[in-house]
Amino acid sequence: MNIKNSNILVTGGAGFIGSHLTDRLVAEGAHRIVVVDDLSLGREENLSAARAAMSGLEFIPMDLADDTALIRLRGLGKFDFCFHLAVIPLPASLVQPKWVMDRNVMMTSTIMELAREGGIQRTVVFSSSEVYGTARSVPMPEEHPLEAETPYAASKVASDSLVVAYHRTFGVDVVLQRPFNNFGPRQNSRAYAGIIPIVIERARGGLPIEIHGDGLQTRDFIYVEDTVRAAVALAQRPELIGEVFNVARGQETTILELVQTLLRIMGKDAVGVIHAAPRPGDVRRHLAGVDKAHKAFGFTPSTGLQEGLERTVAWYLGQS
Numbered sequence: 166m167n168i169k170n171s172n173i174l175v176t177g178g179a180g181f182i183g184s185h186l187t188d189r190l191v192a193e194g195a196h197r198i199v200v201v202d203d204l205s206l207g208r209e210e211n212l213s214a215a216r217a218a219m220s221g222l223e224f225i226p227m228d229l230a231d232d233t234a235l236i237r238l239r240g241l242g243k244f245d246f247c248f249h250l251a252v253i254p255l256p257a258s259l260v261q262p263k264w265v266m267d268r269n270v271m272m273t274s275t276i277m278e279l280a281r282e283g284g285i286q287r288t289v290v291f292s293s294s295e296v297y298g299t300a301r302s303v304p305m306p307e308e309h310p311l312e313a314e315t316p317y318a319a320s321k322v323a324s325d326s327l328v329v330a331y332h333r334t335f336g337v338d339v340v341l342q343r344p345f346n347n348f349g350p351r352q353n354s355r356a357y358a359g360i361i362p363i364v365i366e367r368a369r370g371g372l373p374i375e376i377h378g379d380g381l382q383t384r385d386f387i388y389v390e391d392t393v394r395a396a397v398a399l400a401q402r403p404e405l406i407g408e409v410f411n412v413a414r415g416q417e418t419t420i421l422e423l424v425q426t427l428l429r430i431m432g433k434d435a436v437g438v439i440h441a442a443p444r445p446g447d448v449r450r451h452l453a454g455v456d457k458a459h460k461a462f463g464f465t466p467s468t469g470l471q472e473g474l475e476r477t478v479a480w481y482l483g484q485s
């Protein structure tokens with residue numbers, strides 16, 4: 166199965182990773198691309214580059230957690246591939262846990278139903294490193310226990326489990342990609358923004374940076390273009406059906422180091438750092454095991470942290 170000349174559905178495609186993935190799918194020569202997103206956090210302008218390169222790109226505003234979503238999706242025709250990314254993000258689950266759990270699982274069950282009915286041939290599902298919770302040991306392979314720390318993480322565990330169940334019970338063709346922390350242009354900087362857009366925005370205004378806890382919690386950061394390259398590669402490997410793959414650099418960085426690197430790149434070393442109370446459910450340590458992805462489809466990220474952060478900072482500073 167090839168992306169070239171194929172028909173593709175991208176859920177959450179107006180969001181951060183989804184819009185970069187859409188750019189990539191256009192570049193790979195997809196025949197038809199349909200992006201569905203309710204624009205709760207995504208933005209249509211994230212698709213500007215993809216639209217400029219593919220005038221027929223279809224964008225359909227749609228709430229995938231709505232009861233009518235499956236009926237609407239059926240009406241869109243059949244797809245060779247679906248990349249399922251739509252999600253309500255982690256911080257929302259700290260204030261509206263039930264809503265996040267219900268909606269995240271419902272979106273996944275809708276996509277799995279469509280696939281079961283034959284509306285999608287192969288689905289690449291975006292899981293999350295959050296499903297593991299804090300590392301019991303490092304590096305963390307795909308077999309690491311799933312110990313969700315937050316309701317968001319629990320909703321991703323539930324979604325992953327549903328996807329695997331559809332594969333085992335109905336033979337639905339799925340592959341799961343489990344990205345660690347992504348960064349790059351177009352990451353949401355509004356409600357529920359991630360640390361990188363927040364730090365850039367505050368440093369730009371000369372405001373102190375707030376870090377939850379001691380800042381020694383670690384993450385395995387990966388540049389978004391590497392993540393979408395992995396997704397496209399995975400989609401085209403039918404022998405990997407039913408498998409799950411970590412997608413990460415296999416490098417550990419503390420939040421404090423991340424903030425200091427960003428401030429250095431921006432020439433804002435003088436901006437202060439203040440420590441707020443730890444965030445509930447904050448994972449303490451993440452370092453991915455990356456051997457499985459490397460062996461199975463030769464995946465090696467090509468963008469280092471410094472280079473990726475420089476590109477990210479340049480992009481945000483170029484926005485008004």
Ligand SMILES: NC(=O)c1ccc[n+]([C@@H]2O[C@H](COP(=O)([O-])OP(=O)(O)OC[C@H]3O[C@@H](n4cnc5c(N)ncnc54)[C@H](O)[C@@H]3O)[C@@H](O)[C@H]2O)c1
Nearest residue numbers: 177180181182202203205206207228229250251252293347
């Ligand atoms: N960003 C990361 O660091 C990271 C890390 C691991 C996994 N992931 C996974 O990658 C995927 C994409 O994440 P992202 O960072 O691009 O998030 P994002 O918030 O930028 O994108 C998610 C998109 O889903 C859309 N959406 C939310 N609810 C919807 C609904 N009911 N119907 C239709 N669309 C809806 C939002 O509007 C948004 O555009 C998610 O599945 C996430 O769990 C992300």
